[in-house]
Amino acid sequence: MNVPTLFGLCGAVLVGLGLYGLVVSPQPLRKILAFNLVGSGVFLLFGVVARRGAALGMGGDPVPQALVITGIVVAFSATALAVALVLRLHDMTGAATLAPADADEPPVA
Amino acid sequence: MNALPAMLPETTTAGGFLLVLTLILPFVGVLAALTLGGRHARRVAMLAIPLGLVLSLAIVVEAVQTERTLVYLLGGWAPPLGIVLRADGLSAVMLLTTAVILLAVALFAHADFDTPPGTREARRPFMFWTLLLAMWGSLNAVFLAGDLFTLYVALELLGFAGVPLVCLDERAETLQAALRYLLFALLGSVLYMLGAVLLYGAYGTLDIALLAGLVRPEPAAFAAAALMTVGLLAKTALFPLHLWLPPAHAGAPAAASAVLSALAVKGSFFLVIRLWLDVMPGIITPAAGQLLAAFGAAAILVGNVVALRQKRLKMLIAYSTVAQIGYLFLMFPLAAGLSAMQLPNDPAVTGGLLQAVSHATAKAAMFMGAGLIYATLGHDRIADLAGVGRQLPMTLLAFALGGSALVGLPPAGGFLAKWLLLSAALTTGQWWWVVVMVVGGLLTSAYVFIVVMRALVTVDAGNTPKMVVPRHREAVVLALASLSFLLGLAALLPVDIVQIGRPQPFAAGLP
Numbered sequence: 001m002n003v004p005t006l007f008g009l010c011g012a013v014l015v016g017l018g019l020y021g022l023v024v025s026p027q028p029l030r031k032i033l034a035f036n037l038v039g040s041g042v043f044l045l046f047g048v049v050a051r052r053g054a055a056l057g058m059g060g061d062p063v064p065q066a067l068v069i070t071g072i073v074v075a076f077s078a079t080a081l082a083v084a085l086v087l088r089l090h091d092m093t094g095a096a097t098l099a100p101a102d103a104d105e106p107p108v109a
Numbered sequence: 110m111n112a113l114p115a116m117l118p119e120t121t122t123a124g125g126f127l128l129v130l131t132l133i134l135p136f137v138g139v140l141a142a143l144t145l146g147g148r149h150a151r152r153v154a155m156l157a158i159p160l161g162l163v164l165s166l167a168i169v170v171e172a173v174q175t176e177r178t179l180v181y182l183l184g185g186w187a188p189p190l191g192i193v194l195r196a197d198g199l200s201a202v203m204l205l206t207t208a209v210i211l212l213a214v215a216l217f218a219h220a221d222f223d224t225p226p227g228t229r230e231a232r233r234p235f236m237f238w239t240l241l242l243a244m245w246g247s248l249n250a251v252f253l254a255g256d257l258f259t260l261y262v263a264l265e266l267l268g269f270a271g272v273p274l275v276c277l278d279e280r281a282e283t284l285q286a287a288l289r290y291l292l293f294a295l296l297g298s299v300l301y302m303l304g305a306v307l308l309y310g311a312y313g314t315l316d317i318a319l320l321a322g323l324v325r326p327e328p329a330a331f332a333a334a335a336l337m338t339v340g341l342l343a344k345t346a347l348f349p350l351h352l353w354l355p356p357a358h359a360g361a362p363a364a365a366s367a368v369l370s371a372l373a374v375k376g377s378f379f380l381v382i383r384l385w386l387d388v389m390p391g392i393i394t395p396a397a398g399q400l401l402a403a404f405g406a407a408a409i410l411v412g413n414v415v416a417l418r419q420k421r422l423k424m425l426i427a428y429s430t431v432a433q434i435g436y437l438f439l440m441f442p443l444a445a446g447l448s449a450m451q452l453p454n455d456p457a458v459t460g461g462l463l464q465a466v467s468h469a470t471a472k473a474a475m476f477m478g479a480g481l482i483y484a485t486l487g488h489d490r491i492a493d494l495a496g497v498g499r500q501l502p503m504t505l506l507a508f509a510l511g512g513s514a515l516v517g518l519p520p521a522g523g524f525l526a527k528w529l530l531l532s533a534a535l536t537t538g539q540w541w542w543v544v545v546m547v548v549g550g551l552l553t554s555a556y557v558f559i560v561v562m563r564a565l566v567t568v569d570a571g572n573t574p575k576m577v578v579p580r581h582r583e584a585v586v587l588a589l590a591s592l593s594f595l596l597g598l599a600a601l602l603p604v605d606i607v608q609i610g611r612p613q614p615f616a617a618g619l620p
Contacts, residue, residue, distance in 0.1 A: 031292050032292075035292070038299045038303075042299060045306045045307075045310075049306055049309055052310065064309060070258070074261075074265045074298075078269070078291070085272070088276075089281065089284045092279070092281050098288065
């Protein structure tokens with residue numbers, strides 16, 4: 001097994017673990033962490049794509065590397081926004097949960 | 110590696126600079142609002158939005174006159190090396206719709222998000238106007254971007270502008286709704302980005318026009334298509350990924366609900382159109398189209414039935430959005446069916462886009478109308494709407510007109526859209542979608558009828574309004590609803606704007 005394949009498989013495992021966490025765990029903070037796990041997996045795949053697409057004598061294809069940087073910035077801001085919302089929710093209700101407060105609300109996904 | 114379709118290298122067309130201006134204007138507005146502060150944010154928005162309307166009108170005129178896609182190469186670099194902005198007929202129509210609705214919303218929200226002289230600068234108006242401009246900019250980016258990664262960034266920006274709009278009123282339930290919306294949006298965009306990585310890995314480009322010539326039916330392309338579609342469906346709130354939408358749209362202030370329901374979900378829907386019709390028309394199997402439309406049909410039935418059971422007006426309108434999103438997805442098997450029969454697929458595509466425009470205008474008017482009703486009565490319980498017809502006649506008329514546009518009464522835009530979709534369904538022999546559309550129309554008319562009848566009941570003991578709504582706010586809502594109701598007259602236009610720049614004989618050339 002060569003190195004890009006190994007990293008590719010690692011990326012796939014990260015994406016899988018993250019998706020599982022995102023769907024299964026009910027706490028918002030865990031969901032946010034799981035989202036970051038999926039993001040890391042995708043970024044790793046970007047790295048693999050860059051390595052495999054490298055021209056002769058170059059370390060990697062620069063385009064995916066540029067995309068990863070943008071992706072990391074976006075994921076960082078998304079995490080910050082989500083954590084800010086969780087904190088505000090905790091300040092307000094004393095609990096950070098997605099469970100509906102009253103019975104009229106539709107059930108949580 | 111197959112040969113690229115014979116294609117001249119793209120160059121910037123005359124009028125291409127309009128695309129840059131359309132993209133820059135909202136973000137300049139955001140920065141100006143941030144710098145000048147809350148007291149001036151509203152003024153900045155009121156200045157930028159009419160300008161944007163003029164710009165998008167200019168783009169439509171340019172596209173109609175030249176009958177081709179407007180292109181702008183950033184820095185003069187052609188793809189795959191550079192990034193390109195493109196505005197075909199679909200983009201031009203959506204740009205114009207966005208500008209019109211934003212102008213109406215801005216006029217409507219003028220009074221709600223005001224900072225009168227002498228009062229302290231508040232966070233709420235500042236946030237609203239800045240986020241409104243940000244949402245406008247990211248929508249324009251979604252409509253103009255020519256490559257999948259720029260589209261990803263635009264999509265994320267759209268989410269980041271939409272989420273805080275949901276929780277402008279900092280109540281616990283709106284914060285929860287905003288968080289749930291954000292989590293769905295993040296899941297959607299990360300799946301979309303995963304698909305984009307796979308496409309880049311397989312074909313070495315993310316440019317839509319180049320990818321269209323390269324994509325082959327093979328595992329990487331199928332996986333990418335599935336991941337990106339599911340991600341976009343989560344953002345568009347297609348059944349069964351719709352659970353975040355009703356609390357988010359119903360909890361926001363009326364002007365914000367109008368923008369979210371009318372425009373924000375259309376951004377990701379627009380990307381589904383791009384993906385299915387422009388990037389990978391060659392690899393979409395008939396079964397995939399049927400599956401997508403089956404989700405749409407389920408959305409129509411479930412959304413409408415749940416809407417009928419709602420006790421609050423804003424929740425009813427939000428569930429009606431869930432149902433109307435379903436209609437948008439009926440276009441895909443119909444377009445595929447027409448293409449498979451070697452017929453032009455424009456009835457299905459034009460019908461689908463017209464449905465999007467019609468729903469956007471009608472739903473914005475209905476949410477703003479519901480906001481006026483809430484302001485007048487102090488509640489929006491459907492059971493206690495009696496007397497509204499007397500107090501807010503223009504708003505109720507607007508609600509009824511918007512409702513009939515959703516039902517699809519002639520000459521509404523919804524009528525023309527459903528007519529086009531129905532005729533496409535009959536031409537391709539897909540009668541089951543006809544049944545869905547007719548049943549959905551009946552259910553829609555039921556809840557519009559219930560609300561209007563309740564509101565028309567006169568009460569003897571004149572209930573005192575909590576707040577007197579100025580007439581001009583009612584007039585804005587009525588104008589938007591009338592626009593939606595008269596949109597069907599677009600059939601009389603000499604050109605089909607949507608079809609500008611669409612490669613028509615495409616289906617015949619591909620396996």
